[in-house]
Amino acid sequence: MAEDGARNEAGVPLVEAIREAIIRGEFVPNQRLVEADLSTQFGASRAAVRSALLELTNEGLVERIQNRGARVRAVPLDEAIEISEVRMVLEGLCAAKAAEAVTGEEVRELQGIGRSMREAVSGGDLLGYSALNQELHRRVREIGGQQTASRVLERLRGQNVRHQFRLAMHPGRPAVSLPEHLAIIDGICTHDPEAAERAARAHLRSVIEALREVDAQGPGHRL
Structure with missing residues (x-):
């Protein structure tokens, strides 16, 4: 330390x-x-x-x-994908836990983040959208209260966040990920653990596919 x-x-x-x-x-x-x-x-x-x-x-x-x-340390693509695969499981768990634990005040907070994400995408504010993306995932972890999963995810975030940030800056990506994030919010706010977990896993599968697609476009697009 x-x-x-x-x-x-x-x-x-x-x-x-x-x-x-x-x-x-x-x-x-x-x-x-x-x-x-x-x-x-x-x-x-x-x-x-x-x-x-x-x-x-x-x-x-x-x-x-x-x-x-x-x-x-430079995190190569194959490791970034492995990290995202682990995140897929743990983010799904945290989303399910959040759906079980979320309060009325937290529902309003998550819905407010969702509205801000819509506004950022419609206004072309990619930096703002990226920050809101990180805030949403953090709040889902906090609301879910699964401390072990949260600690592991925070550590993985540090290793993978540069890939995540540059992916969020990739043209067209926010329009794809926005409905995925809104589905996570909806599952949590309707107290539906299965829907929330399913949405979180679907989002991370989409991230993995996008990482591969961007890398396949060539050196000028690589993360």
């Missing part, structure tokens, strides 16, 4: 700050992560940076190369 209390100058935990920088694409796959540079960038000690990089290595976001230090 990173040093207790290790935070950047903005007060964000150092591990979280570096993790989010990787996820947002500030550091690209295979880019070296130099401790001295990160120490300056995040306003933290080199010891804290080293500890954070070790934790991120354990999460699968960073890899350490002998005699060359740390770098952002």
